[in-house]
Amino acid sequence: MAIDTLTPPQRNNNRRLAFWLGLLVVFMVGAAYAAVPIYALFCKVTGFGGTTQVASSNPKGLIDRQITVRFDSNVDSSLPWTVVPAKPVTDKIGNVETVVFTAHNLSNKTVTGQAIFNVTPEATGIYFNKIECFCFTQQTLKPGETVDMPVTFFVDPDLAKNGDLKTVRDITLSYTFYAENKGS
Known part of the structure; x- marks a missing residue:
């Protein structure tokens, strides 16, 4: 006891x-x-980690400094798509641009995918603004279907005020596409 x-x-x-x-x-x-x-x-x-911003327009106008925006796409092996990125765009900072990615479903089934994105250099993420983007929603492609997926964006002119980014002349917007799991 x-x-x-x-x-x-x-x-x-x-x-x-x-x-x-x-x-x-x-x-x-x-x-x-x-x-x-x-x-x-x-x-x-x-904007940490290259996270971009969402905007409805560019209220700050243009500045003379030019920047080139390059585009990249990667497709996870679980998604039977090919995605062709848009061609690079060089323009004045602040100009609103629309580019198009093209996706093609290689399978004989309807497949839904989702894109995640980042921007490099990462410090530019806070200045990269998307007005419209296919990445805001899931994309569903029918068997063999090819679709154009637009992105409308601008680079905020405040980028020029950041002394750490004064030498940046190129930004890369990269998307990775994943299959949307319906069973999850």
């Missing part, structure tokens, strides 16, 4: 410790669930 040798103050200290440790566990589980949306918000606000 076990004998309880703890005094009432020791029992109270143990209960208090158990309470705080339990609260810490609840906080850590909550933080784990909140981490992804908080990180996504952080990337959107700061």
